[in-house]
Amino acid sequence: MGTYASYIVQTTITLLAVCVIAFVVLYGARRLGIGRPRGPVELVGLLPLDARRAIYLVKVAGQVIVVGASEAGFTKLGEMAADALPPEEKAPEGTRPFADVLARALGGKR
Numbered sequence: 001m002g003t004y005a006s007y008i009v010q011t012t013i014t015l016l017a018v019c020v021i022a023f024v025v026l027y028g029a030r031r032l033g034i035g036r037p038r039g040p041v042e043l044v045g046l047l048p049l050d051a052r053r054a055i056y057l058v059k060v061a062g063q064v065i066v067v068g069a070s071e072a073g074f075t076k077l078g079e080m081a082a083d084a085l086p087p088e089e090k091a092p093e094g095t096r097p098f099a100d101v102l103a104r105a106l107g108g109k110r
Contacts, residue, residue, distance in 0.1 A: 044085065057085075 029035065037043075044064060045057035056067045059082055066078040 040061050042059040043056065044059045047055040049055065053068070053070045055077070056069060058065045058067055062082050064080050064082050064085060065076060066080070068075045068077045
């Protein structure tokens with residue numbers, strides 16, 4: 001085998017090893033619950049304004065804090081009681097989630 005072929009084989013084996021290690025680490029982190037929300041903080045709403053700006057509604061211990069996020073950082077815009085939020089609206093009858101539509105378009109059943 002030439003030097004070029006051995007380089008390709010070595011690169012391929014290294015790439016596969018890195019992919020396997022990444023899969024094991026990510027799978028283990030998911031099984032351990034790393035990255036899942038815990039505690040009394042809950043994201044209630046999100047309004048993207050453009051690619052870099054958004055408004056978040058964050059529920060913390062019975063209060064909802066309105067937070068603006070931009071490339072400059074986070075800014076508290078306001079605060080309200082959690083019971084002042086309107087009830088969450090259900091999707092109209094006859095509509096399907098995008099995942100169902102995509103699965104059906106790709107030939108899967110859902």
